[in-house]
Amino acid sequence: MALDHSNPELHTRFRLGGTLSSAVFITVHLVCFAAIWTGVYWRDIAICVGLYWLRMFAITAGYHRYFSHRTYKMGRVMQFIMAFLAQSSAQKGVLWWAANHRHHHRHSDQPEDCHSPVQRGFWWSHVGWIMSSDHTETRADDIKDFSQYPELVWLNKYHVLPVVVLAAIVYLAAGWSGLVVGFFWSTVITWHGTFTINSLTHVFGKRRYETTDDSRNNWLLALITMGEGWHNNHHHYQASCRQGFFWWEIDATYYILKGLEKLRLVRDLREPPRHLVEGKAHPRRAAVLAAKANRQTSARPTAARVDDSEPQLAPLAPLANLKVD
Ligand SMILES: [Zn+2]
Numbered sequence: 001m002a003l004d005h006s007n008p009e010l011h012t013r014f015r016l017g018g019t020l021s022s023a024v025f026i027t028v029h030l031v032c033f034a035a036i037w038t039g040v041y042w043r044d045i046a047i048c049v050g051l052y053w054l055r056m057f058a059i060t061a062g063y064h065r066y067f068s069h070r071t072y073k074m075g076r077v078m079q080f081i082m083a084f085l086a087q088s089s090a091q092k093g094v095l096w097w098a099a100n101h102r103h104h105h106r107h108s109d110q111p112e113d114c115h116s117p118v119q120r121g122f123w124w125s126h127v128g129w130i131m132s133s134d135h136t137e138t139r140a141d142d143i144k145d146f147s148q149y150p151e152l153v154w155l156n157k158y159h160v161l162p163v164v165v166l167a168a169i170v171y172l173a174a175g176w177s178g179l180v181v182g183f184f185w186s187t188v189i190t191w192h193g194t195f196t197i198n199s200l201t202h203v204f205g206k207r208r209y210e211t212t213d214d215s216r217n218n219w220l221l222a223l224i225t226m227g228e229g230w231h232n233n234h235h236h237y238q239a240s241c242r243q244g245f246f247w248w249e250i251d252a253t254y255y256i257l258k259g260l261e262k263l264r265l266v267r268d269l270r271e272p273p274r275h276l277v278e279g280k281a282h283p284r285r286a287a288v289l290a291a292k293a294n295r296q297t298s299a300r301p302t303a304a305r306v307d308d309s310e311p312q313l314a315p316l317a318p319l320a321n322l323k324v325d
């Protein structure tokens, strides 16, 4: 649903929604200081580290590579579990997240991009756009495919539920210090780890491919985010499940998904085509260009250069391919 600024009643509701989520966002940061009173124990640190990696995996494998880009397949139960786990990271609902991300790719680093650091700077792209009242609603038009599953629509509507469930489990298992350190610390660290992809990977790092945006590859951010730092690779070819295109580009999410594929929990992981990894045109197109260049050799010898404008596969497979078990 697009934000209707012309309707004052609706606009007030959205603004209130933005204010409320901003208050919760700030409060969660402040709660972390309660560790001064609860104390910090090694068990709590272990829970914090474990929940960080578990939820980061659910964000990158679930929210990003599955729900936003459909780069592999899984069954309907597994799909729900992945969405539930990702929502326990308190980054709003699965449909909200994926729809906004698709919007980012469509308008990447253009004025319409909701979190472009190139357009609006670091703070806006890192946390400002989340705290603003302009992006509180799910962009329904951008996520029609997954909206056909009522259980996902329900989960998206009650997006706080998985957060509360996880917090309750941690409290019952480890008490107040476990809740503050294990749950709240890891939630805040997972937030900022995820947000670095919006705020830093369009500014710092190397550009291997000439994309239409400012996306970059950054090895440090790839380590922190389990492979999401290979962001220029990803913008170059969004349909690939694998984001580290070479063996030295560590992509922990992809390795875990390969393991889950062996266990038959996921399937059909998509790889980047070789010619795209090499930054070349598709072989068929390259052959056509070469033949054309040969015909023009005497007149214009430089025309033999192969350009890199081969259109990549659409990020979304046809709806028919979405069928889950
Ligand atoms: Zn993406």
Ligand SMILES: [Zn+2]
Pocket: 104, 108, 202, 215, 231, 235
């Ligand atoms: Zn991006």
